[in-house]
Amino acid sequence: MTSSGLNIITTLRQMILTGELQAGERLAEIPIAERLHVSRTPIRIAFRALEQEGLLTKLPRRGYEVRSVSAIDIEGAIEVRGVLEGLAARQAAENGLSQQQVDEMKMLLTTGDLLFADAVFTEADVESYHHMNQRFHQLIIEAAKNPAIQAALTRNAHMPFASVNALAIDKNNMQQEAKRFAFAHQQHHHVFHAISAQQGARAEGIMREHAHATLGFDRNYHKLEQRGALTIFSQPL
Template structure:
């Protein structure tokens, strides 16, 4: 086997191990605080030790695992406060991204691409409530947010945003499914879409502070969705990575 093929195979095995391990963590098959050993995962995932070791390191970088003093890793648990702060961090970084985009000046093609994406979102939310395809909305919403980040033209900021959004409950579309059970679904999506339009207009007008303020407020929709989910287990089950959240006892 050539060195290139061996390298490709090793990378493929690492990605396989990373995806499989992430899935175990997110669905609660590994409990918060549980120690995760290399040998245990080698047997469970059916890959060799090197890809497993790399996968463990990458999930620590994503924030889903944490190193323990005795060696190895354990599944990270998140308090409700940490989850809210994670969403706030993502919103703050996105606010910085759109401010940079506005101040530096986004290209005409990027602005057009963003506007076309918003037109597609309009087509989704103009349907009757029972006909709204949330999976399509989530895909388009994530695309729009990526376009905004690309407009900032800042690789360091993009890396930090990728890290912040790696936590499953903190990404831009993570809590959208919770809205599916709300009688105010159409209203919430309409408000979010209006904020999308406003932030794009602010970027085009090179109003950096306004764009940043709108984007940070936009993240507050996720806060409200999380507050709703924390009071209802059926809604909480829709939150990605909910098994990692330590919920406080409510009176």
């Protein structure tokens, strides 16, 4: 009885995203199969799926390796997410929000506001913000009613985040980071306002810019990464 209640693809994806399997690490079927106490069959399927997701790169006759991405790759993926979520925001504005969606968004925005009401911003707050933020973005994508957006995003979502692991924050400088988060959250308010007012073009523009808030703020995240103090969201702020 293997311990995993969930399927192998999910397990492996988590192992990559959490950094348990490091970027550049070479993966062969048999060792991984033994490590997860399953046979090669599900591993083979998982490797191919993860390759399509962009988390693994196939090496001709040497298995797969965890994809490592450059800063350029990350910036490129952020641009892509920007235009996709921008499109989502515009279509959401065009479609209009349901009352239920409006209510939930207001609730999420208030939740975020409260995080910045306190004087201090802790790592626990980052976690809370992350959950709130994730749901907020998901709501807009749902409101766009365009399944192709979600499809394109899933392909991209994890892509840039295989090499680094977790939140794009400098844990040693939380005061500074709090300002970044607060700014990003202001953009949430503006996006919500634009969508509510059916201002599609404006909503799109804000959302595109908002994508850069993920980590484009200052470009020194490479240094942070090397210091091990960096963590990167697999979802935009």
